[in-house]
Amino acid sequence: MKLSKFLVPTLKENPADAEVISHKLMVRAGMIRKLTAGIYSYLPLGYRSLRKVEQICREEMDAAGAQEVYLPVAQPSELWKESGRWEIYGKELLRFKDRHDRECCLGPTHEEVITDLVRREVRSYRDLPLNLYQIQTKFRDEIRPRFGLMRGREFIMKDGYSFDTTEDMAEKTYIEMRDAYQKIFTRCGLEFRAVEADSGPIGGSFSHEFMVLAATGEDTIVSCDSCDYAANMEKAEIRTEEFSFPVSEGSPEAVSTPGASTVEEVAKFLGLKAENIIKTLILKTENGAIAVLLRGDHELNEVKVKNFLKVSDIVMANADTIEEVTGGPMGFSGPVGLSNIPVLADRAIFGVESAVVGGNRHETHLINVDPRRHFKVDQSGDFRAATAGDLCPRCSGTLRLSRGIEVGHIFKLGDKYSKAMNASFLDPDGKEQFMIMGCYGIGVSRVLAAAIEQNHDDDGIIFPPPIAPFTVMITPVGAKSETINEVAGRIYEDLWSSGIDALLDDRDERPGVKFKDADLLGIPFRITIGQKALAQGNVELRNRRTKETILVKPEDVIPEVRKLTEKWAQRA
RNA sequence: CGGGGUGUAGCGCAGCCUGGUUAGCGCGCGUGCCUUGGGAGCACGAGGCCGCCGGUUCGAAUCCGGCCACCCCGACCA
Numbered sequence: 001m002k003l004s005k006f007l008v009p010t011l012k013e014n015p016a017d018a019e020v021i022s023h024k025l026m027v028r029a030g031m032i033r034k035l036t037a038g039i040y041s042y043l044p045l046g047y048r049s050l051r052k053v054e055q056i057c058r059e060e061m062d063a064a065g066a067q068e069v070y071l072p073v074a075q076p077s078e079l080w081k082e083s084g085r086w087e088i089y090g091k092e093l094l095r096f097k098d099r100h101d102r103e104c105c106l107g108p109t110h111e112e113v114i115t116d117l118v119r120r121e122v123r124s125y126r127d128l129p130l131n132l133y134q135i136q137t138k139f140r141d142e143i144r145p146r147f148g149l150m151r152g153r154e155f156i157m158k159d160g161y162s163f164d165t166t167e168d169m170a171e172k173t174y175i176e177m178r179d180a181y182q183k184i185f186t187r188c189g190l191e192f193r194a195v196e197a198d199s200g201p202i203g204g205s206f207s208h209e210f211m212v213l214a215a216t217g218e219d220t221i222v223s224c225d226s227c228d229y230a231a232n233m234e235k236a237e238i239r240t241e242e243f244s245f246p247v248s249e250g251s252p253e254a255v256s257t258p259g260a261s262t263v264e265e266v267a268k269f270l271g272l273k274a275e276n277i278i279k280t281l282i283l284k285t286e287n288g289a290i291a292v293l294l295r296g297d298h299e300l301n302e303v304k305v306k307n308f309l310k311v312s313d314i315v316m317a318n319a320d321t322i323e324e325v326t327g328g329p330m331g332f333s334g335p336v337g338l339s340n341i342p343v344l345a346d347r348a349i350f351g352v353e354s355a356v357v358g359g360n361r362h363e364t365h366l367i368n369v370d371p372r373r374h375f376k377v378d379q380s381g382d383f384r385a386a387t388a389g390d391l392c393p394r395c396s397g398t399l400r401l402s403r404g405i406e407v408g409h410i411f412k413l414g415d416k417y418s419k420a421m422n423a424s425f426l427d428p429d430g431k432e433q434f435m436i437m438g439c440y441g442i443g444v445s446r447v448l449a450a451a452i453e454q455n456h457d458d459d460g461i462i463f464p465p466p467i468a469p470f471t472v473m474i475t476p477v478g479a480k481s482e483t484i485n486e487v488a489g490r491i492y493e494d495l496w497s498s499g500i501d502a503l504l505d506d507r508d509e510r511p512g513v514k515f516k517d518a519d520l521l522g523i524p525f526r527i528t529i530g531q532k533a534l535a536q537g538n539v540e541l542r543n544r545r546t547k548e549t550i551l552v553k554p555e556d557v558i559p560e561v562r563k564l565t566e567k568w569a570q571r572a
Numbered sequence: 573c574g575g576g577g578u579g580u581a582g583c584g585c586a587g588c589c590u591g592g593u594u595a596g597c598g599c600g601c602g603u604g605c606c607u608u609g610g611g612a613g614c615a616c617g618a619g620g621c622c623g624c625c626g627g628u629u630c631g632a633a634u635c636c637g638g639c640c641a642c643c644c645c646g647a648c649c650a
Contacts, residue, residue, distance in 0.1 A: 009582090009583095011583060011584090011599090011600090011609065012583085012584090012599065012600080013583065013584050013598095013599070014584085015583080015584090015642055016578090016583090016584070016585090016642095016643080017642070019643090019644085032641095036641085036642085037641085037642070037643090087648090089650095090648085090649055090650090091648085091649075092649060092650085140649095142649085143573085143647090143648060143649065144644095144645095144646095144648095146643090146644090477608075477609055478609080480608080509608095509611090510607080510608055510609090510610090510611080510612070511608065511609045511610065512608090512609075512610040512611050513610085513611050513612095513613080514609095514610085514611095515609075515610045515611085516610065516611045517611085519610090528609080530609060531609085532609075551606065
């Protein structure tokens with residue numbers, strides 16, 4: 001490809017509406033342009049890169065035994081009503097009516113369509129297992145799209161769905177997909193972690209998120225500093241230490257705490273730390289109110305409570321409910337004497353010696369409370385959000401928090417959709433069974449953004465070679481020289497004929513302009529052809545990442561580029 | 573959906589408060605000269621429904637009202 005004929009509108013200045021680096025650089029490098037909020041056009045350069053990511057997904061999915069399909073974007077409401085998601089999905093599902101007034105939607109994901117397809121075509125265990133995937137535009141009407149391609153409303157996704165005959169087989173498929181994902185993201189040159197994610201009532205480690213490590217990530221990852229345990233915030237377990245301290249002699253004593261109801265206020269008023277307080281949260285579930293006790297400096301992890309109680313809804317109780325169950329006003333709830341609702345305790349509260357708790361009376365707290373003696377706990381467990389420094393659930397290490405961008409998510413669905421939509425088969429005994437499903441997503445366009453987020457410097461993008469729009473940039477400088485242009489043209493032809501994609505900067509520009517653009521575009525290797533080196537019969541080969549330049553003979557360019565690519569693959 | 577902000581040339585912005593001649597700057601773009609190893613220089617030039625609609629006024633980019641779009645914070649959403 002020759003740059004003079006290629007639509008690559010680079011910009012010197014950052015676009016005013018971009019906040020994160022990947023968004024700024026993709027716009028500046030002429031890869032994407034915004035059409036409207038959260039919706040982007042891919043220009044030739046951006047699309048080339050995107051297609052490389054797609055191709056890596058394809059190759060690894062195919063290698064893992066999946067088959068590519070292409071499913072409709074416009075979908076009838078009937079299917080969504082069948083699965084129950086027409087009501088549940090909310091405004092993110094873009095709905096519209098066709099000319100016959102039939103309700104439709106744009107597919108934000110394709111469980112319904114694929115399940116419908118498979119239930120029609122597959123009747124026997126002989127046709128299973130089946131693993132189908134597609135690479136396609138998805139539409140989710142995000143309330144607040146942001147960060148360019150990172151959270152768009154329209155985005156490209158690789159989504160796959162597997163159908164197995166048994167739980168064991170489905171588990172095997174899940175592991176194969178997890179391995180395929182490891183290969184995909186490794187090939188894309190990403191630094192990532194597969195983290196355990198909450199899998200709801202199904203239980204077990206049957207959901208993993210693939211997170212690209214980046215400070216600008218929207219998600220928090222919890223990981224161990226000494227073993228390979230990693231989980232997202234919702235899922236992250238905490239090992240509780242054993243507490244032992246002498247049983248106190250004293251008994252609870254009421255103190256007046258005027259105007260102090262939050263943990264910070266109470267701590268300040270009494271001259272204590274937040275961790276000396278046990279806070280009592282009154283929550284409402286579909287099965288009634290409960291109390292959850294947490295150490296003052298800890299935060300509730302709703303998902304843990306939901307899973308523990310096997311409920312689907314949890315909200316903070318309002319003042320009326322609190323008054324009803326505790327007899328006291330909001331802000332002063334405590335566990336002492338609380339008897340008409342279940343009391344859950346996060347295990348960490350048993351490490352609070354001589355605790356402060358709410359008094360269930362206006363502006364009153366109790367001090368000198370021993371959590372082992374002075375109130376009744378129905379069940380204890382892990383109900384709080386992990387914090388940096390907590391103990392790893394798997395080893396003796398400690399947990400740390402970091403930021404990540406979710407680029408992939410795999411999930412064992414079980415029979416949720418096959419049951420709702422009656423996707424069944426006959427087993428060898430002629431008995432009807434529901435298929436066991438799994439789903440596997442990769443945000444293809446987000447991978448591109450995440451890769452740039454992770455690979456850039458002050459001058460621009462530094463593409464990992466496998467997803468770079470081109471592998472080599474050829475930059476002739478000194479346009480008046482016929483020899484230079486001739487050598488450049490020959491290297492260009494040679495590279496293409498040996499299967500290396502090269503972009504030739506044949507524009508009539510000054511060297512500075514060419515170098516700046518080359519750095520901005522982030523093509524991994526640049527061959528500079530100029531007077532000085534050429535006089536010795538050499539061209540320069542520069543590594544965008546290391547900025548190292550070596551002199552090579554024009555005929556050695558191909559092996560040298562291969563060597564550099566090789567070297568890159570080994571360190572990745 | 574609530575709060576805040578912005579909308580002026582392809583991009584980035586000034587002008588608006590305090591209404592008034594031909595609406596300006598940088599980058600980019602076109603032509604010519606010159607220059608050619610890190611976004612050169614000079615000269616000439618093209619390019620604007622000042623977001624849209626309405627109002628006030630002799631006169632509106634500027635003041636007032638409504639609408640739209642975009643951005644940020646939050647809530648929402650899984």
